[in-house]
Amino acid sequence: MIKQKEQLDESKKMHIIDDLMALGVFKVNDQQLYQVSIEELVEEYQKHCQ
Secondary structure, three states: OHHHHHHHHHHHHHHHHHHHHHOOOOEEOOEEHHHOOHHHHHHHHHHHOO
16 A cells, blocks of 8 residues: 555646646755655646646
């Protein structure tokens, strides 16, 4: 069950990273997108979609 949740979370994170890259965002706080938490990715995505 935990592994399935981890896979779902990773899938969500990859979708957000793909969306940010499509918007031209490749780093958050001087870190690669895959290095930051999903919460930070969501915040960054919301900034660019407003």
